[in-house]
Structures are given as structure tokens and as C-alpha cells.
Amino acid sequence: MEFIPYSRQNLSEDDVAAVVSVLRSEYLTQGPVVPAFEAAFADLHQVPHAVAVANATAGLHIACLALGVGPGKRVWTSPNSFLASANCALHCGAFVDFVDIDPQTRNMSVERLAAKLELARKAGTLPHTVIPVDFSGLPCDLQPIRELADSYGFRILEDASHATGASYHGKPVGSQYADASVFSFHAVKIVTTAEGGLITTRDPELAHKLRLLRSHGMTRTPGDMERASEGEWYYEQIALGYNYRITEVQAALGLSQLGRLSSMHEQRKRLAERYDRLLGLLPLILPCRQPDRDSAWHLYAVEIDDQRTSATRDAVFAAMRAARIGVNVHYIPIHTQPYYERLGFKTDDFPASVRYFRRALSIPLFPQLSHPDQDRVVEVLGNSLQVQAR
Numbered sequence: 001m002e003f004i005p006y007s008r009q010n011l012s013e014d015d016v017a018a019v020v021s022v023l024r025s026e027y028l029t030q031g032p033v034v035p036a037f038e039a040a041f042a043d044l045h046q047v048p049h050a051v052a053v054a055n056a057t058a059g060l061h062i063a064c065l066a067l068g069v070g071p072g073k074r075v076w077t078s079p080n081s082f083l084a085s086a087n088c089a090l091h092c093g094a095f096v097d098f099v100d101i102d103p104q105t106r107n108m109s110v111e112r113l114a115a116k117l118e119l120a121r122k123a124g125t126l127p128h129t130v131i132p133v134d135f136s137g138l139p140c141d142l143q144p145i146r147e148l149a150d151s152y153g154f155r156i157l158e159d160a161s162h163a164t165g166a167s168y169h170g171k172p173v174g175s176q177y178a179d180a181s182v183f184s185f186h187a188v189k190i191v192t193t194a195e196g197g198l199i200t201t202r203d204p205e206l207a208h209k210l211r212l213l214r215s216h217g218m219t220r221t222p223g224d225m226e227r228a229s230e231g232e233w234y235y236e237q238i239a240l241g242y243n244y245r246i247t248e249v250q251a252a253l254g255l256s257q258l259g260r261l262s263s264m265h266e267q268r269k270r271l272a273e274r275y276d277r278l279l280g281l282l283p284l285i286l287p288c289r290q291p292d293r294d295s296a297w298h299l300y301a302v303e304i305d306d307q308r309t310s311a312t313r314d315a316v317f318a319a320m321r322a323a324r325i326g327v328n329v330h331y332i333p334i335h336t337q338p339y340y341e342r343l344g345f346k347t348d349d350f351p352a353s354v355r356y357f358r359r360a361l362s363i364p365l366f367p368q369l370s371h372p373d374q375d376r377v378v379e380v381l382g383n384s385l386q387v388q389a390r
């Protein structure tokens with residue numbers, strides 16, 4: 001029986017040719033393809049500025065810095081996310097805290113955010129920046145979060161790592177409400193550059209800062225310099241930055257992949273709808289639908305409904321792995337990690353995230369997943385839940 005992974009990159013011959021053509025060209029770094037990739041991404045996401053970086057972790061880091069996160073500041077994010085959503089704040093010397101999830105969307109709960117902000121206002125501990133995460137590709141409810149940001153005065157950095165191509169209130173993710181949105185092009189994500197990331201923003205000054213920070217804080221543009229240029233060789237460092245650049249090779253892969261974004265999204269969507277139909281009678285809680293947003297379907301994550309089955313998540317996980325089906329668990333709540341426990345967080349600080357995690361299972365979803373393979377996933381899942389699949 002062939003192994004079915006939970007996610008798999010989707011590469012075409014055109015993708016391969018695009019990469020090979022860069023390898024045969026003059027530039028491997030800082031040539032014409034990175035700006036072409038940024039322009040294509042910005043265009044597809046209807047946003048004026050896109051800054052490509054080495055990976056989304058680097059993107060979150062410099063986006064925090066560019067927004068002004070620093071020592072003594074507070075950053076709040078969702079516990080149901082990958083480690084990088086919280087680590088970025090610690091890298092800036094800020095304090096991290098979390099806002100528990102809405103069990104239905106599995107994204108940061110807007111009600112809990114509002115309640116926590118009110119307490120923080122009284123205590124004088126308001127956050128500088130909030131990082132909502134579009135878990136599984138389902139966009140966060142950013143409109144009410146924007147209203148809260150305007151009244152409490154915090155910045156919104158959206159972790160859209162799962163959400164390339166998703167939309168909210170009829171517009172692409174990354175184009176409205178957030179101050180900046182960060183996307184990931186890791187191999188398991190919607191669009192891949194092997195490793196890579198990108199930040200979108202509507203704010204030209206923020207985009208300018210991000211470009212500086214991704215490349216040592218250095219400029220060769222006379223208009224940006226503090227002193228007069230001394231010649232064509234002249235460059236200046238005007239901020240403290242990093243080498244967080246993406247390469248031409250990676251950008252070529254990304255640019256080629258973007259050409260298939262809408263067809264790959266359509267395939268994911270159809271497979272997700274097929275899962276909805278095939279899994280409807282099992283003791284599972286399926287991913288929720290929201291009429292005002294369209295998920296990118298990075299993950300198809302189910303919850304084992306322990307009210308309706310005695311099978312545990314761990315038993316189902318083991319049975320599926322034994323049947324060579326690459327299920328996974330997203331995510332171990334960040335605040336329960338040993339490192340975060342040492343910062344003082346307790347497991348039951350964010351109970352909805354913990355309850356979700358204990359029952360969560362991500363099952364295979366990627367554009368080229370075949371119907372027979374999908375049927376096999378459904379059958380094994382049904383059997384391991386000790387009920388008939390269909």
C-alpha cells in the first residue's frame with residue numbers, strides 16, 4: 001500500500017523549467033525574478049506591496065520589528081499555531097501572551113480578544129501588536145479585530161502562512177484590515193518555493209522598512225541615504241537588518257506556481273467538499289464553513305467527537321499511520337511547550353486550544369490527491385472510529 005502523506009508539493013514540468021532557466025541565467029540572487037514574483041503575488045492578492053523573504057519565520061520577525069515591536073512591548077497571538085507565530089515577538093525582546101481560540105473556527109476568538117483587551121486596558125497592559133493566525137487557511141474575522149485595533153491602538157500582523165489565495169469579505173487575504181500579512185512557501189504549504197515567505201502591506205513606509213531589514217539595513221538608493229553618495233560603489237547602512245533574502249531560484253519556482261494558484265485552490269476546495277460529504281455521518285467535527293470567507297484549504301483538520309465515539313485521537317492516529325496514511329496533529333498549543341512553560345504559562349490557561357488539540361487530526365489534502373486515495377483515507381478513518389464509513 002502506497003503511503004499517502006497529509007500534504008505534498010504540487011510541481012509541474014513548467015515549474016522545473018522555470019527553475020532550470022534561472023540556473024542557466026546571470027543571476028542566482030537579487031536579479032529580476034524576485035521583483036517579478038513579488039509583483040505577481042501583489043497583483044493576485046490585490047495589495048500594493050509585497051516583500052519576499054527567506055521564509056515566513058523571517059517575515060514574522062522583520063514585520064514585528066518594522067511595526068515597532070521591541071523590548072517591553074506586548075504581543076498576543078493564537079495558541080493554536082506553529083511556534084513561529086509567537087517566537088517572532090520573543091526575538092524582538094517583547095512579552096508574548098495568547099488569546100484562546102473559538103472552538104468553531106479554531107482561530108483566535110474575537111470575543112475573548114475583546115474581553116482580554118478590556119482587562120488589559122484597566123491593568124495598563126495593552127498589547128502593541130496582535131498576531132491572528134488564519135488556521136488551516138480559514139481567514140480570521142479581521143473586520144471586528146480591526147475595530148478593536150482602532151479603539152485600543154494596537155497593530156495587526158496577520159499570520160497568513162496557511163492562507164495564500166484565501167479570501168475574506170470578497171477580497172484576497174492580505175489586502176485589507178491587517179497592517180501586514182505574512183505568507184509561507186514552505187514545501188507543505190499552498191504555494192511553494194521550497195523555503196520562502198512574503199509580507200504584504202498597504203503601507204509604503206512599512207514596505208520600505210521591510211526591504212531594508214531583509215538585507216542588512218543597507219541601501220544603495222541615493223534618496224534613502226543619510227550622506228551624499230560618493231560614487232556608484234557607495235552603500236550605506238541606515239538600520240540594523242538581517243540577510244533574510246529569498247533567491248532567484250526560489251522566486252522562479254514561486255512565480256511559476258502562482259500561475260496555478262487558482263486551479264490548485266479549486267482542486268483543494270473540491271476535495272474538501274468531497275471529504276465533507278464522505279465523512280458527514282462519522283463521529284467527527286468537520287471544518288466549519290463561514291459564508292463571508294473562502295478557506296485556502298491548507299489543512300483538512302477534523303476533531304474526534306468524543307461524545308459520539310469511544311475511539312481516542314491517539315488510537316485513530318495510530319491506526320491510520322499503521323495503514324500508511326500520513327495523518328498529523330496541528331497544533332500542540334504553543335503555550336504548553338516546555339520553553340513557554342518556563343515563561344510561566346500553564347496548560348489550562350487556554351482551555352479551548354488544549355481541548356481542540358487533544359481531539360484534532362489533519363487528514364491528507366493536496367491538489368493531486370486521487371479519489372481512490374481519498375476513499376481509502378475515509379474507509380480507514382471510519383474503521384478506526386469503530387463505525388461504518390459509508
Ligand SMILES: *Cc1c(COP(=O)(O)O)cnc(C)c1O
Pocket residue numbers: 055056057058081082084085133159161162183184185186195196197
Ligand atoms: C509554516 C508556518 C510558519 C513558518 O513558516 P516558514 O516559512 O516555515 O518559516 C509560521 N506560521 C504558521 C502558522 C505556519 O504554518
